[in-house]
Amino acid sequence: MKAIVCRAHGPASGLVHEELPDPVAGPGEVVVAMRACALNFFDTLIIRDRYQFKPALPFSPGGEIAGVVESLGPGVAGVAVGDRVVAYVKWGGAREKVVAKAADLVALPADLDFVRASALSVTYGTAVHGLVDRGELKPGETVAILGASGGVGQAAIEVAKAVGARVIACASGAEKLAFCRDVGADETVDYDVEDLKTRLKELTDGRGVDVVYDAVGDRYTEPAVRATAWRGRYLVVGFAAGEIPRIPLNLLLLKGCDLRGVFWGDHLVREPEAFRREMAEIMTWVGEGRLRPHIHAVRPLAETAAAIEEIAARKVKGKIVVTAG
Numbered sequence: 466m467k468a469i470v471c472r473a474h475g476p477a478s479g480l481v482h483e484e485l486p487d488p489v490a491g492p493g494e495v496v497v498a499m500r501a502c503a504l505n506f507f508d509t510l511i512i513r514d515r516y517q518f519k520p521a522l523p524f525s526p527g528g529e530i531a532g533v534v535e536s537l538g539p540g541v542a543g544v545a546v547g548d549r550v551v552a553y554v555k556w557g558g559a560r561e562k563v564v565a566k567a568a569d570l571v572a573l574p575a576d577l578d579f580v581r582a583s584a585l586s587v588t589y590g591t592a593v594h595g596l597v598d599r600g601e602l603k604p605g606e607t608v609a610i611l612g613a614s615g616g617v618g619q620a621a622i623e624v625a626k627a628v629g630a631r632v633i634a635c636a637s638g639a640e641k642l643a644f645c646r647d648v649g650a651d652e653t654v655d656y657d658v659e660d661l662k663t664r665l666k667e668l669t670d671g672r673g674v675d676v677v678y679d680a681v682g683d684r685y686t687e688p689a690v691r692a693t694a695w696r697g698r699y700l701v702v703g704f705a706a707g708e709i710p711r712i713p714l715n716l717l718l719l720k721g722c723d724l725r726g727v728f729w730g731d732h733l734v735r736e737p738e739a740f741r742r743e744m745a746e747i748m749t750w751v752g753e754g755r756l757r758p759h760i761h762a763v764r765p766l767a768e769t770a771a772a773i774e775e776i777a778a779r780k781v782k783g784k785i786v787v788t789a790g
Contacts, residue, residue: 467789468560469769472523474514477773480526482766488564490538495567497550498535501583502527502558503786504769505616506705509777511556518730520556526773527558527787530565531573531583541567549573551744553586553733559769561789568737571744577751584758584784585747587729588620591702593743595678595727596624600698604629606675609665611689612705613650614641616784617680619759622649627755630676633668635661635685644782648759656685665692673720678702686710690722697722759783 468485490496508526510516534548544550550570557563573582596602608625612618613634625632626649634645637657645653654664665674673694679686683706690712693699701724717724733740750756761783764772772785
């Protein structure tokens, strides 16, 4: 099989496109013939050894796949060869055949194509877990989404609108903000040219926002905390801007607000039944047209390195998906 392999930590330009032996499923595992593998921002980090998951070298990037079950390992039940499935595999997805735990597979509805299906687990899974489960977002509340034009942000906009919330999308540049409005944002803030705290306060008549969904971190976090409403919920999703911020705890006291961590990757391991319910809801919403995965580009497996470089350069709106064959 063909695979994209990271043999030494570094930029995407160091990834190798090579031939590897076909994998064999072990106990409780299956081999999935990958049809589509969605790439994420964390792929830019994991190949540089800057992510919380640190796979041993060599490995393949690509954490979420959609495909067809090709073979079963010993002890696997409830899955059959030929089943259409999606799976979050953390890494290892950028190859023609992927070994996955049978317990991690989610059945793929017949009316959902592989490309869109591959783009659901991480971004929409994080958005539903973050906004609905951890954030307790309610209809009529206002949510500010930082980094709203990326894959995680776009999914959060759509999930928040599906819940019935008012969405303020925060990103940099007119083109990215226009994209946010196209996918459903009610208001936008360019946080590289506008004062984030001031604009969020202005857009809420001084009250502040009920929920902040922050996948960016760095210098944007503290002003957004300062723009949080009384009893607001600040969701710590990630640190795409680089630096992990320090928050003055007196702000939480004065606002009676919460800081809540959103670690979807551990959520699905610790709370698998909740994860499966959330994935079923996501697929239902996609089928109803309430969620519309935005695929920035579809590229062949051989172009994975270029796709990851594009993500690292912040040029992607939505998701890039690579396909086998």
